[in-house]
Amino acid sequence: MLETLLAARRVAHPAQADDIPAALHWLERMGIEALALRPLNTLSGGQRQLVGLAQALSRHPRALLLDEPLSALDPHYQYRMLDLLREETARSGLVCILVLHDLNQALNWCETACILHEGTVRAFGSPRTILTPALLRDVYRIHACVDTGAQGQDFISVQGVEAAGQVPQNV
16 A cells, blocks of 8 residues: 555655655554555555545645545544644645535534535535524525534534425435
8 A cells, every 4th residue: 555655646746765754654644554565455445545635645735625535434534634634734725625515524624615505506604604594404404503512513403304205406
């Protein structure tokens, strides 16, 4: 698997003396350094997802577009990766665009959210500001609001869903 990181780095930069230490650095940041010598085809979906993110970040991009980057990860790695992405955006000015279906993650980790529904932008702005009961009802067909937990984290509090038998438009 280490070879895949080295190959990814070389796509963006010619081979350098620090390639192996740099690749190992990103594996360590992902928390998967113990997998460095395993073949890629022996890794789980979540482990491969972490390798893909390490490949992308090792190239030092100015922007990342990540489609459901947390989908195959357990909660520990979801929070670890969100924290790492937040740190990298602050440290290097990286622009990071995430496609997420988990509104609670968007509430607590994203500065700006864009809600798309049936091909149009329905809301754009701070997640806490735009995720109103009306928007949650209209777009996601849930009766809900944003609450704040004891530790200060925001969360969607769902009181109910639209009646059964309605065909979902936004899955």
